[in-house]
Amino acid sequence: MSPKIILISLDGATASIVSSYLDNGVLEANKGLGLLRSKGVAAANETITPSLTAPSHIAIATGSTAANNDINANSFHLVASPFNQNVSGFVAPIGGYSVGIDGPVESEDPTAEPLWLDLRAAGKKVVTATFPGGDGIDIRLNPNDPNSPILQSKEARTVDYTVPFGAFGGVGAKGFNLSAADFAPASGAIVKQLTAAGKASFSPILQTKTSLDRFSVAGINYDIQVAALDTTNDNQINYATLAIFDVNSGIKPTPFNLPATGPAYIKAGDNTSKPFYLEGTPNKAGTAFYVSNLAPDLSTVRIA
Known part of the structure; x- marks a missing residue:
């Protein structure tokens, strides 16, 4: 059987924290993360700046920081969007877009691309589960307007199988x-x-x-x-x-x-x-x- 790669993202769990829990026995060595470390390959990662959820996940997918992938926060303002409108970093164009005399359009040469494009081009199948960017949708300047300019087409955000990330509905946990x-x-x-x-x-x-x-x-x-x-x-x-x-x-x-x-x-x-x-x-x-x-x-x- 050909090897498969499973990438697990744990929000807030730095490599040093996970390693200390495994070394101290808080996490069992033969289960979960301990089993993965003992049977596979483990490597420490570097936390990006800003260390927010959307920028961090896009950095994982592209191998680049916000300076290149253009996802700098969980919510931010796109250059050509209305003054009072922000975009979620989970559904923003990866690698930027172009703004010219014809207005905002999809970039022909994005400054960063998600890894699944090369993987699929190499004949690999890619599955994403609640991973930002792998949603298979057209990203528009105004997400509520179907006639708004497309800043990134769904082809750059499509994998073979996906569970879309979604967004916070606004109702927090209560007891x-x-x-x-x-x-x-x-x-x-x-x-x-x-x-x-x-x-x-x-x-x-x-x-x-x-x-x-x-x-x-x-x-x-x-x-x-x-x-x-x-x-x-x-x-x-x-x-x-x-x-x-x-x-x-x-x-x-x-x-x-x-x-x-x-x-x-x-x-x-x-x-x-x-x-x-x-x-x-x-x-x-x-x-x-x-x-x-x-x-x-x-x-x-x-x-x-």
């Missing part, structure tokens, strides 16, 4: 502490919606008295609430499932057309996050919910 006092009998509308969705409860369905969280993404407002269901048929009051939903969208039955997820249904002890798509957002944003503690009587409910 929520609830108790039985935060719940009351669910409204008739919510009970009907849960029933229509095939969600049965062996005790009265309860619902948070107030919103778990309220926020706005790309101008769309979201009002997140929680319903508690007793899904264990054991002749006891045993609330074991939470339905986390947006009041504005309501609770809809399956199936859902991806990326839609509907409510996040989480059972006690799932020990996994459940994805939650924010319906209606133009930038296809989403989040996830995790329940770390769910007492049967709802005396303790911990949600992240």
Whole structure:
């Protein structure tokens, strides 16, 4: 079998930190990074300036610093763009672009190129997963205008297989502490919606008295609430499932057309996050919910 190269980027994990953890036994020598080091080739890398996520990843892909690859921050101003408009460093033209009498256009001779161009030209297959630049899209001066000039065509950003990087939707991580006092009998509308969705409860369905969280993404407002269901048929009051939903969208039955997820249904002890798509957002944003503690009587409910 021909050798394969897997490049793993760990944000903030410098070579010295990883080496010290391996040497001190914090990281096991026969697992994960320790196994890779013992079975493969390890080399220290040099942190670029500025040591930000987008510039660092583009430097890895091109072998050049921001002075040549033109990605100098996670968000910055393109020369020919409107004064009040910035571009994300994750979806900016790699190696710059030209600005002449005809306005901004794609450069015929970029000052840096990602490694996957040469690899694919040599007949290799390249896979990128959430790696800036390997998104396969046309980069335009104004990303919201399909008629805006192309600064870098998708051909320079296309690999064989990819999971696009995406962007931050604007909703940061939070923790929520609830108790039985935060719940009351669910409204008739919510009970009907849960029933229509095939969600049965062996005790009265309860619902948070107030919103778990309220926020706005790309101008769309979201009002997140929680319903508690007793899904264990054991002749006891045993609330074991939470339905986390947006009041504005309501609770809809399956199936859902991806990326839609509907409510996040989480059972006690799932020990996994459940994805939650924010319906209606133009930038296809989403989040996830995790329940770390769910007492049967709802005396303790911990949600992240």
